[in-house]
Amino acid sequence: MSRKGHSSTAARLQAHAPTFAALGDKTRLSLVARLADGRPRSISQLTAGRRLTRQAVTKHLRVLESVGIVRSEHTGRESLFEFNPQPMERLKEYLDLVSRQWDQALSRLKSFVER
Amino acid sequence: MDNRIEKRIELKAPVSRVWRALTDYREFGEWFRVKLDGPFVAGQVSRGQITHPGYEHLKWEANVQRIEPERLLSFTWHPYAIDPKMDYSKETPTLVEFRLEKIPTGTLLIVTESGFDKIPSGRRLEAFRMNEGGWTQQMKKIESHVA
Numbered sequence: 001m002s003r004k005g006h007s008s009t010a011a012r013l014q015a016h017a018p019t020f021a022a023l024g025d026k027t028r029l030s031l032v033a034r035l036a037d038g039r040p041r042s043i044s045q046l047t048a049g050r051r052l053t054r055q056a057v058t059k060h061l062r063v064l065e066s067v068g069i070v071r072s073e074h075t076g077r078e079s080l081f082e083f084n085p086q087p088m089e090r091l092k093e094y095l096d097l098v099s100r101q102w103d104q105a106l107s108r109l110k111s112f113v114e115r
Numbered sequence: 116m117d118n119r120i121e122k123r124i125e126l127k128a129p130v131s132r133v134w135r136a137l138t139d140y141r142e143f144g145e146w147f148r149v150k151l152d153g154p155f156v157a158g159q160v161s162r163g164q165i166t167h168p169g170y171e172h173l174k175w176e177a178n179v180q181r182i183e184p185e186r187l188l189s190f191t192w193h194p195y196a197i198d199p200k201m202d203y204s205k206e207t208p209t210l211v212e213f214r215l216e217k218i219p220t221g222t223l224l225i226v227t228e229s230g231f232d233k234i235p236s237g238r239r240l241e242a243f244r245m246n247e248g249g250w251t252q253q254m255k256k257i258e259s260h261v262a
Contacts, residue, residue: 020231095231099120102226105147106124109224112146113128113136 019087022067027052028060035070035083042078119229126222130215133222134185137213149175157182161190180210188213191230 023029031046047057061081064070068087072079126133136142140151144163151163157179165173177192191208209230216223 091231095120098228099122102120102122102228106122106224106226108146108148109133109136110124110126112142113126113132 019067019069019091022063022069025060025063027056028064031057031060031064032069032083035081038083040073040080040082042080044078046081119227119231122224122226124224124226125218125220126224128221130185130217130222133215133224137188137215138182151175155179155182155188155190177211178208185215187215 023032027050034046035041043054043058043061046061047054050057061070061072065072065081068084070081071084072081074080136146138155140154140161143149143155144151144166148165148167149163150166151161153161155161159179161175161177161179163175165171165175167173177190180189180191181187189210189212191210193208209228212225212227212229214225214227216225
């Protein structure tokens with residue numbers, strides 16, 4: 001594989017690892033799925049229908065917030081949480097980049113074994 | 116969103132030739148652009164130095180997982196560990212697999228890189244497919260907001 005792209009994206013990977021980790025949890029993933037329609041929701045709305053306490057849901061939301069996948073804003077007494085697609089978009093760009101590097105490496109392998 | 120990369124490439128060379136290009140550490144190094152210290156041994160760490168022009172200061176390190184002759188070579192790695200002062204041990208390594216299949220024209224090589232996160236893939240894919248519409252809407256919403 002071409003190391004060129006890898007090294008130039010090293011700094012970005014530093015930012016990606018926590019994003020992947022934040023999504024590596026069923027509850028958080030389902031919270032993201034819930035918020036992905038773009039509508040902001042309160043903790044109460046996000047806790048409804050779950051076998052989890054408000055505190056547990058809040059904790060998961062804070063993890064998502066720490067990597068920027070959700071944003072929160074205070075309205076009166078409650079915090080509203082909203083989905084932010086940008087970190088996901090960046091992950092996708094990053095995977096596309098790794099994918100292109102494999103294309104280059106395999107094309108070198110092809111010329112190597114076919115010559 | 117998928118967190119797995121898969122590449123399929125048809126090579127006009129016999130399986131034995133492709134296998135050698137993958138597992139002979141000198142041959143691997145030639146097309147991959149890395150100078151490896153020694154042969155790949157399953158269960159052991161492979162070390163070396165990148166030879167890609169301009170990136171010769173980077174080290175190569177991978178954990179060789181499986182070597183099944185003319186069928187499968189796999190390793191895990193932290194491909195972005197370029198800062199010697201950083202501790203990368205907490206990062207999830209990715210798994211790279213090379214699978215070989217004999218085809219009439221030579222060899223079909225399937226390369227996968229997976230493990231960019233720890234989410235069970237079936238579930239995650241389902242969740243993300245479900246979300247695609249939502250993201251599009253969200254993007255539109257942002258666009259109209261900033262327009």
